Amino acid sequence: MIDLRSDTVTRPSPGMRRAIAEAEVGDDVFGDDPTVNRLEAVVAERLGKQAALFVPSGTQSNLCALMAHCGRGDEYIAGESAHTYRYEAGGGAVLGSIQPQPVRMFDDGLPDPDHIAAVIKPDDSHFARTKLLCLENTKDGMVQSIERMKLAVDVGHRHGLALHLDGARMWNAIVALGVSADDFVAPFDTVSMCLSKGLGTPVGSVLSGSSELIAEARRVRKMLGGGLRQAGMLAAAGLYALDHNIDRLADDHARAEALAAGLGAIPEITVTSLATNMVFIDIEGASPELQNRLEDLGVLARVSSSPARLATHLDISDDDVEATIEAFGRALSVS
Numbered sequence: 001m002i003d004l005r006s007d008t009v010t011r012p013s014p015g016m017r018r019a020i021a022e023a024e025v026g027d028d029v030f031g032d033d034p035t036v037n038r039l040e041a042v043v044a045e046r047l048g049k050q051a052a053l054f055v056p057s058g059t060q061s062n063l064c065a066l067m068a069h070c071g072r073g074d075e076y077i078a079g080e081s082a083h084t085y086r087y088e089a090g091g092g093a094v095l096g097s098i099q100p101q102p103v104r105m106f107d108d109g110l111p112d113p114d115h116i117a118a119v120i121k122p123d124d125s126h127f128a129r130t131k132l133l134c135l136e137n138t139k140d141g142m143v144q145s146i147e148r149m150k151l152a153v154d155v156g157h158r159h160g161l162a163l164h165l166d167g168a169r170m171w172n173a174i175v176a177l178g179v180s181a182d183d184f185v186a187p188f189d190t191v192s193m194c195l196s197k198g199l200g201t202p203v204g205s206v207l208s209g210s211s212e213l214i215a216e217a218r219r220v221r222k223m224l225g226g227g228l229r230q231a232g233m234l235a236a237a238g239l240y241a242l243d244h245n246i247d248r249l250a251d252d253h254a255r256a257e258a259l260a261a262g263l264g265a266i267p268e269i270t271v272t273s274l275a276t277n278m279v280f281i282d283i284e285g286a287s288p289e290l291q292n293r294l295e296d297l298g299v300l301a302r303v304s305s306s307p308a309r310l311a312t313h314l315d316i317s318d319d320d321v322e323a324t325i326e327a328f329g330r331a332l333s334v335s
């Protein structure tokens with residue numbers, strides 16, 4: 001099957017599986033898994049941060065960051081459709097007693113700096129204490145440049161807020177912009193990145209930041225049940241991904257472009273957004289039946305309603321892009 005539902009559907013490659021099989025391991029809760037320690041050191045070094053923490057998921061990574069920055073009755077600001085606000089089951093509020101303050105976002109996913117400034121609360125017993133500003137890059141595949149992010153970052157800094165970057169797909173942005181990773185994340189006190197999306201590992205995210213914040217995040221990770229034992233098996237996949245799967249993200253971006261061009265030429269389809277590895281389309285005739293017809297033609301895509309999101313990734317080849325365009329044409333010509 002050609003699976004375009006997400007970039008999380010990748011299977012570990014033979015090289016990655018070898019790295020997993022050969023990983024040296026220990027008990028990471030005791031701090032003695034050498035492969036986890038190496039992954040954390042490599043990420044910290046690449047991002048110009050003091051320390052890093054391997055965690056099972058991006059959601060847990062963001063929550064560890066929220067709870068490292070904020071205590072009970074504090075507040076974090078995030079875009080109204082940011083993952084940290086909308087797609088993490090309210091974890092900051094439920095588990096951290098941290099009040100979320102959503103703000104308007106621009107089309108590229110940047111939280112509106114004026115709205116940020118307007119919701120930051122003064123030191124007054126009526127209000128929660130505003131502590132943290134979260135950005136997300138990429139957002140639905142869209143990239144905000146370093147200069148763009150600075151518009152929001154500056155407001156946060158002016159008001160003494162801590163800064164967190166939800167960089168689940170930040171390597172897509174870094175590759176698309178052609179900037180250095182440490183420049184990209186320099187303004188942020190903590191940075192979360194996923195290994196299990198475009199980088200193609202089965203499991204894992206890494207949170208990085210100062211030694212102090214990461215020590216606090218490590219405590220939170222244990223509380224959340226994210227302390228893993230012989231996690232070097234998973235960290236080895238991460239190290240492999242950092243060595244082999246970053247530069248090639250440019251191929252995913254090129255394939256998304258080819259996919260958008262091909263699908264856009266089909267009369268029933270309008271491409272509404274093309275950015276890095278994500279293509280969003282409006283389909284005249286989007287329906288569960290269309291989704292089933294595509295599946296019968298070997299293509300997995302969520303097209304039961306519009307807009308539909310298609311993601312390219314490690315397991316999508318140029319031939320798969322061609323086959324997908326043809327399958328959409330055939331599936332739509334039946335309806």
Ligand SMILES: *Cc1c(COP(=O)(O)O)cnc(C)c1O
Binds near residue numbers: 059166169194
């Ligand atoms: C996927 C994603 C997450 C969460 O990662 P999981 O590993 O699925 O928990 C967080 N933020 C963004 C922007 C994401 O795309």
